[in-house]
Amino acid sequence: MTRNAATAFAIFGGVAALAVCMGQGSPAALPQLADITASTKIRFQHLASPDKKYIVESMSGGVALIDYDRDGWPDIYFTNAPDVDMQLAGKKARSSLFHNNKDGTFTDVTDRAGVGYPCWANGAVVGDYNNDGWPDLLVTCFGGVVLYRNNGGVNFTDVTRDAGLGGDTMWAMGAAFGDYDGDGLADLFVSHYAAYDLHDLPAFGSMINCTYHGIQVQCGPAGLKGSPDNLYRNNGNGTFTDVSKQAAVDDAQKLLGLTAVWSDFDNDGKIDLFVANDGAQNYLYRNDGKGRFTEIGFEAGVALDENGKPLANMGVALGDYLHTGLPSVAITHFSEQYLQLFRNDGKLAFTDVSNVSRIARATTHVVGWGDAFYDFDNDGWLDLIAVNGHVYPQVDEAKIGVYYREPGQLFVNQRDGTFRDASDQVGQGWKVPRVGRGLALGDLFNDGGQEVVVENLEGEPAIFRPEGGARNHWVGFELGGTKSNRLALNARVKITAGDLVQTDEVRSSGSYLSQSDLRLHFGLGAHRRADKVEVYWPSGGSQVLRGLDADRFYCVKEGAGVVPCDEIRPPAARTAK
Amino acid sequence: MLYVIHVGRFALIALLPWLSLFGQDVAALEAQAAKYLQEQKPELAIPVLEKIVALDPRNVNAQANAGVLLFFQDRYAEALPHLRAALALHAELSRIEALLGMAERRTGQSKEALPHLERSFSGLDDPKIRIQVGLELIELHSAAGRFENALSVAGTLEQLAPQDPQVLLSAYRLARQMMDQSLMSMMVAGPESAEMHMILGGELARRGDRENALVHFREAIRLKPSLPGAHFQIAEQMRSSPDPALNAQAEDEYKAALRVNPYDELAWRELAGILNAKGDFEAAEEDYRKALALQPNDSEAKTGLAIVLIATNRNSDAIPLLESALKDDPTNMTAHYRLSGLYRRAGRAADAEREMAAFRHYTEVKDKLGTVLKQLVGPAGAK
Numbered sequence: 007m008t009r010n011a012a013t014a015f016a017i018f019g020g021v022a023a024l025a026v027c028m029g030q031g032s033p034a035a036l037p038q039l040a041d042i043t044a045s046t047k048i049r050f051q052h053l054a055s056p057d058k059k060y061i062v063e064s065m066s067g068g069v070a071l072i073d074y075d076r077d078g079w080p081d082i083y084f085t086n087a088p089d090v091d092m093q094l095a096g097k098k099a100r101s102s103l104f105h106n107n108k109d110g111t112f113t114d115v116t117d118r119a120g121v122g123y124p125c126w127a128n129g130a131v132v133g134d135y136n137n138d139g140w141p142d143l144l145v146t147c148f149g150g151v152v153l154y155r156n157n158g159g160v161n162f163t164d165v166t167r168d169a170g171l172g173g174d175t176m177w178a179m180g181a182a183f184g185d186y187d188g189d190g191l192a193d194l195f196v197s198h199y200a201a202y203d204l205h206d207l208p209a210f211g212s213m214i215n216c217t218y219h220g221i222q223v224q225c226g227p228a229g230l231k232g233s234p235d236n237l238y239r240n241n242g243n244g245t246f247t248d249v250s251k252q253a254a255v256d257d258a259q260k261l262l263g264l265t266a267v268w269s270d271f272d273n274d275g276k277i278d279l280f281v282a283n284d285g286a287q288n289y290l291y292r293n294d295g296k297g298r299f300t301e302i303g304f305e306a307g308v309a310l311d312e313n314g315k316p317l318a319n320m321g322v323a324l325g326d327y328l329h330t331g332l333p334s335v336a337i338t339h340f341s342e343q344y345l346q347l348f349r350n351d352g353k354l355a356f357t358d359v360s361n362v363s364r365i366a367r368a369t370t371h372v373v374g375w376g377d378a379f380y381d382f383d384n385d386g387w388l389d390l391i392a393v394n395g396h397v398y399p400q401v402d403e404a405k406i407g408v409y410y411r412e413p414g415q416l417f418v419n420q421r422d423g424t425f426r427d428a429s430d431q432v433g434q435g436w437k438v439p440r441v442g443r444g445l446a447l448g449d450l451f452n453d454g455g456q457e458v459v460v461e462n463l464e465g466e467p468a469i470f471r472p473e474g475g476a477r478n479h480w481v482g483f484e485l486g487g488t489k490s491n492r493l494a495l496n497a498r499v500k501i502t503a504g505d506l507v508q509t510d511e512v513r514s515s516g517s518y519l520s521q522s523d524l525r526l527h528f529g530l531g532a533h534r535r536a537d538k539v540e541v542y543w544p545s546g547g548s549q550v551l552r553g554l555d556a557d558r559f560y561c562v563k564e565g566a567g568v569v570p571c572d573e574i575r576p577p578a579a580r581t582a583k
Numbered sequence: 584m585l586y587v588i589h590v591g592r593f594a595l596i597a598l599l600p601w602l603s604l605f606g607q608d609v610a611a612l613e614a615q616a617a618k619y620l621q622e623q624k625p626e627l628a629i630p631v632l633e634k635i636v637a638l639d640p641r642n643v644n645a646q647a648n649a650g651v652l653l654f655f656q657d658r659y660a661e662a663l664p665h666l667r668a669a670l671a672l673h674a675e676l677s678r679i680e681a682l683l684g685m686a687e688r689r690t691g692q693s694k695e696a697l698p699h700l701e702r703s704f705s706g707l708d709d710p711k712i713r714i715q716v717g718l719e720l721i722e723l724h725s726a727a728g729r730f731e732n733a734l735s736v737a738g739t740l741e742q743l744a745p746q747d748p749q750v751l752l753s754a755y756r757l758a759r760q761m762m763d764q765s766l767m768s769m770m771v772a773g774p775e776s777a778e779m780h781m782i783l784g785g786e787l788a789r790r791g792d793r794e795n796a797l798v799h800f801r802e803a804i805r806l807k808p809s810l811p812g813a814h815f816q817i818a819e820q821m822r823s824s825p826d827p828a829l830n831a832q833a834e835d836e837y838k839a840a841l842r843v844n845p846y847d848e849l850a851w852r853e854l855a856g857i858l859n860a861k862g863d864f865e866a867a868e869e870d871y872r873k874a875l876a877l878q879p880n881d882s883e884a885k886t887g888l889a890i891v892l893i894a895t896n897r898n899s900d901a902i903p904l905l906e907s908a909l910k911d912d913p914t915n916m917t918a919h920y921r922l923s924g925l926y927r928r929a930g931r932a933a934d935a936e937r938e939m940a941a942f943r944h945y946t947e948v949k950d951k952l953g954t955v956l957k958q959l960v961g962p963a964g965a966k
Contacts, residue, residue: 219825220791304939307924312890314920314942342825355928362894367860371827407826 036418036428037383037475039458041435043468046104047111048082053099054441054464055089057399059210061226062148062202063089064397065179067375067443068129068519069461071450072141074119075159076575078484078559079106080448080523081115084461085127085145090204093126093148101127101145110451119161121145124152129444129519133183133192134493135169136244139486139576141493144194146181146519150174151196158576170245176233177202182515184268184277185491185544186253187297191240192491192514195255197263197281198233200226219406223398227284227318232260235281239297254291255279255299261286265322267516268496269333272354275546277496280308282319282337292354308335308348312358317343321445321518324511325379327388327419331500331509336365338374338392338518341408345369345377345392345415349423365390365417368427372412373397376445376518380416380456382432384478384529386506387419393442393460411439414460436470448523454480454557456527461520479530479556485512486574488564489545497564499526500540503533503556530556609638616645625652636665643672647679650686659686677706681716688719697723704736714744721753730761777807784816793820814840815850822853833857848877852884859891867891882912889921898925916945 058064066087071080086099100122104112116122125147132141140156153169154162166172171194180197187193208215208229211222215229235257238246250256257263261283268277276293283289287309291299303309311317318340324333332350339346344366348356360366372394379388394412401408416432417425430437444461450469451457458470481501485494493512500509510526530536539551543564551567554560561571612635619628632649635642650665666683670676684699700720707713717740724733737757740750769779784799797820803813818836821829837854840847855870871888874881885908889901905922908915923938 305927305935307927310920312921313917314946361860361862364862367862370830371825407824407828 035475036431037455037472038433039382039416039436039470040433040473041438041468042110042457042471043466045110046469047113048104048467048469049114050084050086050102050104050467051465052084052086052443052461052463052467053088053092055091057210058224058397060090060207061200061224061230061397062126062177062204063087064224064463065199065443066126066128066519067461067463068127068146068521069376069444069446069459069467070130070132070143070521071446071448071459071523072130072132072143072521073106073523074103074141074143074156074162075105076140077106077108077159078571079108079452080450080525081106082112082446082450082459083121083130083143084467085130085444085519087126087128087148090207093204098123099127101130106450108451120164121154121162124154124164125149127152128179129181131181131183131515131521132493132524133194133495133514134491135183135192135194135240135246137191137242137492139492139574141524144181144183146178146196148177148202150176151178151181165244168244170241170247171238173248174236179264179519180266180281180515182266182268182279182513184279184495184514185240186237186268186277186279186293187239188276188544188546189240189242190487190489190491190545191242192493192495193240194238194246195266195268195279195281196236196238197257197266198235199262199264199284200230201233201260202230218398218401219404219408221398221400221404221406223400227262230262232257232262232283234258234260235263235266249297253297253299254301255289257281257289259286261289264320265515265518267322267324267513269324269511269513270496270498271333271350272352273332273498275542277544278354280322280324280335282322283316284318284320286316286319288319288337290354302354306354307356307358311343311346312360317346319346321375321377321392322516323377323379323390323392324513324516325388325390326509327379327390328423329387329507329509331507333509333511336377336379336390336392338377338394339369341371341373341396343370345374345390347390359423362423364424364426368417368429369415371408372415374415375443376460376520378445378447378458378517378522380447380458381527381529382416382456382458382472383418383475384454384480384531385476386478386503386508386529386531386533387421388508389419390417390425391415391445391458393440393445395441395443395463409439411441411464413437413439414442433470435468438468440464440468443518444520445517446520446522447527449482449525449527452559454482456523478532479534481528481530481536481554481556482559483526483528483539483541484524484559484561484571484574485526485541486561486563486569487543487545488566489547490543490564492574493524494543494564495524496544498542499528500542501528501536502538503528503530503536506531506533525559609635609642612638613645616648620648625656628652629656636668640668641672643669646672647676650679651682654682654686659689662686663690675706677703678709678712681707681712684716685719688723693723693726704739710743714740714747714750717743718749718753721757725757725760728764730757730764733757775806777803777805777810777813780806781810781813781816788816788820793824796820809843811844811847812840814843815847815853818850818853822857846877848874848881848884851877852881852887855884855887855891859887859894864891864895868895880911882908882915882918885911886915886918886921889918893921893925898928901925902929913941914945914948916942916949919945 068085070083082104086101088099102116103119105115124145127145129146142156143154145152153166155165176198179199183192208225216225237250237255239249265282271278278293279291281289290303290306321338323336334350335348337346347360349359373396374392377392380391393414396410399410415429418428441463443463446459447456455472460468487494498511534556536554541549563569563574616628616631632645635645646665647669650662653662669679681703684696687696704716720736721733737754744750780799780803784796788796800817814836818833821833834857837850840850851874855867858867868891874884889904892901905918908918919938919942923935926935
């Protein structure tokens with residue numbers, strides 16, 4: 007079901023295609039991020055109490071791109087959460103799944119899919135826990151997790167208890183699937199935030215941790231006790247076993263865990279684990295093999311900021327923005343801190359280059375959440391995008407120069423290790439202040455441009471489509487594991503097109519509480535073909551593909567190479583259970 | 584025989600074996616008193632000692648022990664004649680003189696107390712008693728407005744017991760009293776002066792009222808454009824504000840501070856920090872070096888310069904600079920952290936681990952301090 011760019015443009019026609027054509031006349035111009043939310047016909051409102059008296063009311067808002075029916079067109083799941091009063095009164099908030107109609111619009115299929123009311127939903131990530139080729143959905147909750155098994159692309163069943171995940175009652179935020187032990191099955195890590203009791207809540211403005219520049223606000227995260235984290239090993243029979251302690255990733259310090267991501271940071275074939283902790287040091291767990299990890303955040307230089315201060319680590323983006331073949335790490339933070347960029351120097355050594363890269367100064371005044379490395383102009387160099395939004399509505403009335411709603415930011419890769427703040431140059435829609443939280447990337451319309459899907463804490467989500475700019479080429483890959491896990495999580499692809507050499511990795515989770523499209527997307531600039539594509543599978547095997555034409559998606563099967571997509575997708579949809 | 588009397592914080596050692604000078608009556612009483620003292624029964628020992636001194640007023644041991652026991656029974660007025668008598672009989676008894684001074688102070692005889700406390704303070708070798716006497720002296724001097732004398736004593740105590748909470752509290756109170764005194768004097772001498780506005784601005788800034796602090800600092804500059812420090816204070820307030828518009832103005836204020844006083848080392852240092860954050864590494868390095876020329880032992884300036892060197896790929900130059908910064912200030916957490924990273928990159932794993940351990944140690948100390956401070960400033964009734 008791949009499409010080339012011309013076909014996709016033809017599907018859309020109208021305004022979108024016109025904008026693309028207009029952009030061709032000025033190749034130096036940046037693409038514009040057009041707000042296309044209304045035209046998608048997605049209608050969704052994230053619930054929010056007006057005052058945000060409790061921190062738990064400020065943290066939800068994840069978005070997951072999941073091609074749940076494996077038709078090759080990403081669908082969208084938005085989490086939703088009640089406020090404290092609703093929760094105590096037994097009222098629920100409806101999360102929503104939207105099916106991609108392949109014509110630029112989406113249809114709300116939440117009810118028939120059975121994913122509307124998982125819990126007090128924070129984030130959502132995608133993995134195939136039963137390795138049947140149908141992507142499953144894991145929702146992190148205030149009160150554990152909910153695992154939805156995908157029933158053949160028709161609907162979902164809550165299998166949390168059957169899978170052995172029902173014992174988690176803590177405030178879960180981050181989660182990520184990944185095959186840490188190399189058995190071809192996706193294991194699951196869940197990070198937890200604060201130990202928080204809705205029946206014993208710290209009163210608004212009641213102590214020093216509940217003030218912000220003299221304003222009374224919600225309490226926390228300072229002063230809150232944290233909860234430990236969990237690693238669940240996939241037993242291969244639809245259940246998991248908690249191996250947190252024996253793997254040494256249980257967070258004995260009980261820090262306030264947020265985003266967690268698996269990645270092979272040192273290309274040694276074993277995936278490592280990064281956990282962003284709010285207001286404390288980040289964890290980098292080196293995979294030592296044999297089911298054990300060693301926490302090396304301090305030694306690796308990713309625990310704190312460059313001067314040794316713990317920051318409010320929230321969203322995590324990974325990307326090879328320097329073309330070194332290694333994923334660097336970008337982390338969003340609170341205001342009066344900055345978006346932190348850790349350059350991966352290899353051998354699990356990182357350098358905080360936030361200042362040198364020109365990112366820090368531009369991000370000091372915002373509270374950042376979802377973020378991603380994003381080649382929005384398809385020039386082959388990863389740019390960086392982030393959404394912002396404060397946690398305290400009260401800042402608006404305090405007149406301290408900080409605002410609740412904040413516009414997103416986009417930084418253009420200067421190809422020399424630095425970025426240029428282009429936030430004001432990519433369209434009016436992007437400049438609208440919002441209370442942003444989740445952010446996910448995916449080529450929703452299979453036209454070669456990755457859309458940005460943002461879930462806002464307050465009100466409607468926002469979907470941005472890159473339009474105009476240079477007429478650059480691209481290529482996309484949908485991977486199917488055979489010996490490796492079927493969704494090919496943490497498979498790496500190295501692509502060479504002329505002088506462009508890029509590397510990316512299929513990842514579950516990332517950004518803030520979010521899941522981007524599992525397909526890998528590479529901008530190729532002016533190159534019309536990928537000369538060489540190397541695929542490194544989690545199983546240890548690799549493949550080399552040569553001379554792939556640009557501007558289309560390829561389905562690649564482990565051990566077989568480029569195949570018709572049906573060969574890596576599961577057979578016909580099964581009857582819903 | 585040697586008797587040790589444990590009372591309160593003091594462990595006073597009786598002076599000498601008692602001498603039986605006046606026959607069996609005194610000897611018997613002495614034995615009885617000694618027994619009570621051994622049994623830690625001062626309330627029974629006191630009347631026996633008083634009988635001894637009635638029979639033998641020159642019995643220095645009995646006088647001294649009677650005075651000590653009465654003092655620690657809080658019977659200061661009754662202790663006074665015994666302590667005075669003991670001191671008259673044996674002028675070198677510093678501990679007795681210390682108690683005498685304290686007893687006099689507690690009975691409203693501050694004038695008499697002062698020379699006794701001062702003399703004993705210099706003669707005492709027991710640090711616990713010396714600290715107590717010093718604290719009393721600071722209070723006496725402060726109450727009389729003799730801040731110089733109080734500061735002198737406080738300085739001695741801080742050397743003697745730099746981590747004693749009582750000593751630190753006393754120093755803190757003294758500093759606050761001096762601030763209040765200066766403020767009162769300023770209100771009389773120059774209530775509309777630029778300097779008065781500087782004080783008010785500083786007080787408001789300390790309380791977190793940035794907006795009004797800036798008003799006073801600006802008024803100070805209006806009244807006296809050449810007033811040193813005013814622009815620097817404005818810059819500091821602007822820089823620490825959450826408001827990006829104010830942040831952006833801080834650089835100009837540091838520059839203004841340097842126009843008023845080109846020897847303002849802190850202004851050079853902080854300006855360099857802003858330039859570094861802007862990515863203007865060349866200018867930042869230049870200004871850090873100016874700061875260090877003015878204050879070669881500024882640990883923070885050395886660290887800032889090292890950070891610029893690291894940013895410009897001169898790690899090997901940054902290492903000795905950070906090592907030097909830590910000699911100037913071993914508690915410099917940033918220097919420990921940065922140095923650990925540089926050592927690790929240089930393959931000096933053991934050195935890296937040592938610096939990381941130091942960093943973690945000071946982090947713990949800082950966290951504890953932060954917790955205490957939050958408890959101090961937290962609203963009453965906080966959960």
